[in-house]
Amino acid sequence: MPDARxxxxxxxxxxxxxxxxxxxSRTYHDEPESEAVRSLTATxxxxxxxxxxxxxDGRIRQRHLxxxxxxxxxxxxxxxxxxxxxx
Numbered sequence: 001m002p003d004a005r006x007x008x009x010x011x012x013x014x015x016x017x018x019x020x021x022x023x024x025s026r027t028y029h030d031e032p033e034s035e036a037v038r039s040l041t042a043t044x045x046x047x048x049x050x051x052x053x054x055x056x057d058g059r060i061r062q063r064h065l066x067x068x069x070x071x072x073x074x075x076x077x078x079x080x081x082x083x084x085x086x087x
Contacts, residue, residue: 009056014078021075023082026056046071050079 010025031052037045045067052064065083068076 012082016075016078021078023078024051024054027051027054028056031060043073046073046076050076053079053083 011022012025013020013022015021029052032048037048040048049064049067049071053061053068055061055064061083065080068080
């Protein structure tokens with residue numbers, strides 16, 4: 001991920017399979033180049049999409065959320081559910 005323009009704002013913690021996961025409320029990283037994303041493993045790409053689903057730009061959040069459809073990892077669920085219940 002490129003360096004953030006600003007530090008993440010807020011976070012929340014959830015427990016997934018006995019492990020605590022801290023999820024940022026909003027991030028401010030520019031998106032990496034498509035080629036760099038394609039070079040990642042499937043798991044690394046899912047992690048990247050989870051992190052960008054917290055982005056300050058709603059269009060970026062939406063794009064990365066769409067990339068998470070079909071990812072069947074328990075740690076993805078809190079990223080998706082939190083977006084559904086946010087106000």
